[in-house]
Amino acid sequence: MNSRLKFLFLNLFLFFTFLGKAQEKITIGDKQFLFSKVLNEKRELWIHLPKTYHDTGISPAKYPVVYLLDAEINFEYYAAMTDFLSKPPYAEIPECIVIGIKNTERTRDLTPTKSQKKSPVNPDVVLFADSGGSENFARFIQEELKPFINKTYRTQDYSILAGHSFGGLFAVNVLLTHPEYFNAYVANDPSLWWDNGVLISKTKDYLEKNKKFPSHNFLYISQADNEEQNKNWNSDMTQAIEEFKRIVENNGTLNYQHRFFENEVHGTVSFPGNYDALKFIFKGFRTDIKKLSGHPKLLEEEYKRFSEKAGADFSPSETYLNVILKFMKSNGFRASEQYFNALKEKLYPKK
Known part of the structure; x- marks a missing residue:
């Protein structure tokens, strides 16, 4: 075989080798679908399993589960975040299964009461007309989604609910109405202004009745620097979070952390908030x-x-x-x- 032909075959070999490798994919999860009788609709789920989940070299393990709201916004970075934080030998958290819940009717599912507002840019438009369905959404998660996940995957009896904005509102509401549903709750810049601060009143009522929060519940709240929001129609965002913070800290019975992110706005705070929340919830997990x-x-x-x-x-x-x-x-x-x-x-x- 002459040198020119050898050169041609070598280049073809390298080309197809590179092509084969270029087609390899890195995946972070799978999609599942679950029909909800409670909501009367099919829900889309994005599932991320820990790196060791299918490792045949170790015994099959069980993993804590994070139920992550607004999957279409948060899932990609959150899945990578849990992998990073759980990597030994300096793991800050255990490996976790992440269940991202994609939205259908977001306002309906995440708000606790029926409340409407006129649009600040067009008074003829009514906002939030489909609000007030969070109790059904909580039932869907507790009675349908969690049993499905526990049956399908190897889960530990430890779960976290994480949400942002309306999702944070939902997380705080579930803590107040069904604290046993989750072990830990994450509310990033929660919309506690909703319906004239209805959850502020609910928090006061809860503590008047129960005197204290369950001893093993955890709540993390991040707060953005919403300077611009102080100039517009949603100016009560900051005040509501501060009022909730005052009530909880004065009671002193909740495993609670609040963090203000000076350089983050409402749309960006969930990324550092979720990172900080995981480290707070699992503080003490890492060993030297x-x-x-x-x-x-x-x-x-x-x-x-x-x-x-x-x-x-x-x-x-x-x-x-x-x-x-x-x-x-x-x-x-x-x-x-x-x-x-x-x-x-x-x-x-x-x-």
């Missing part, structure tokens, strides 16, 4: 792998402490134990290596 060499029992002690705080059972994952074992072996910590081998066998016995 370097300290474990001299104090291997510290791992179980810290997971026990975190589980008591979260109100749910959390154990070190098999993936994390493998990382710990590799660290102990490579650094010559034989006694600690034996300890973590025994712990791995206890938590994940081979059949």
Whole structure:
């Protein structure tokens, strides 16, 4: 074969090799559809599974679930965020299944009461005419969506509800009306101005009746710097959030964090808010792998402490134990290596 022909074959080989690799795809999730009898409509779900979910080299694990509102806006970055924050050896959070719920009638589903407004730009147009259906939407999630997810995927009995704007309004309302539905609630710049601050009144009524919030519920609220909104028709956004903050902090019984983002506006605050919220909810989950060499029992002690705080059972994952074992072996910590081998066998016995 002459050199020219060899050159041609080499170029063809490289071309088709590159073409094959160029066609490989990186996917972050799948779509599922679920017909809701409560809402009388088909709902679209975007599902992100942890990287270890299909790993045949470890025992099948169960994972906490995040129910994420406004999937079409938040899903892509949120899925990547959970993967990043749960990556060992410095995982801030456990690996999570993310369920993005795509909207159909957003105002209907996320608002707690029937309330209308005239458009600020055209008084002949009435806004929010389809509002007030959040109780049905909450029933859909609790009675239909969660059982479907629990049946279809390996889920841990720990769930988070995350929403922004009207979605944050919905999250706070579910906390007040059905606190047992979720372990933690995230409300990014919530529209607590809704219907003349109806949730402010509901919060006061809740505390008058119950005196305190459930001990294991968590609520995170982010607040944007809505300077421009102070000049327009929705000027009560900031005041409502501040009033809610005052009530909750004065009561002092809720695992609660509020964060003001000076350089974010309403449309951008959910990204840093969701990141900060995950770190708040799972504060205490991360362990220092370097300290474990001299104090291997510290791992179980810290997971026990975190589980008591979260109100749910959390154990070190098999993936994390493998990382710990590799660290102990490579650094010559034989006694600690034996300890973590025994712990791995206890938590994940081979059949």
